[in-house]
Amino acid sequence: MRRDVHQLMRYATEQGLRVSLSPSATPRLLNTDFGALKKDGVRRISLSLDGAHARSHDQFRGVNGTWNWTMRAIDKAREAGLEFQINTTITRGNIDQFTEFCELMEELKPALWSVFMLVPTGRASMDDLPHPDDMEAFLLKLHRFSKTASFAIKTTEGPFYRRLLWQHREDGQSPFPKRGPVGINDGKGFAF
DSSP states (O other): OOTTHHHHHHHHHHTTOOEEEOOOOOHHHHTSOHHHHHHTTEEEEEEEOOSSSHHHHHHHHTSTTHHHHHHHHHHHHHHHTOEEEEEEEEOTTTGGGHHHHHHHHHHHOOSEEEEEEOOOOTTOOGGGSOOHHHHHHHHHHHHHHHTTOSSEEEEESOTHHHHHHHHTOOTTSOSSOSSSSOSOOTTSSOOO
8 A cells, every 4th residue: 555665675675674465365456566576575475365265265354255366366476476375364163174275275385374373353252263172173183284285384373282282292203393383473573
């Protein structure tokens, strides 16, 4: 929305910062020149997919068409040679779509699948939180999937995932995979 966004991206890149964008998938985004974003120094774009198919994603987002806009933005990123990641918020309404999410991610092949554990703020309520047993089962499946996925996976707002990794580590092995979901970005040079 800022008229000087390209100038800001170029300046940040010149200062040695890694520049990424996390836009909403809208028709306005689709009118953006993704090649210019890359030329200005953008290294990655993150897009949200909160349902494993169009109906559930659009329902979560509250706007019909966001699934299609997101898929078109992914295509534009690929055409420009711009790395992309997928952000997914896990809720009571989509936690049962794990298998479909995995299939979708293997099809899309993002640089990173960032799996967000819902924090009940804004439109989200306590009723949207998955049951703890369902979350535990989900994270176990995510852990197994992270060992074979062709892309990196990380969790956000899921510090309890570390406990699960420790509990399910194999003897003599580090509980943390070489890539994917460990740690929290807070306080590690991450700025908005």
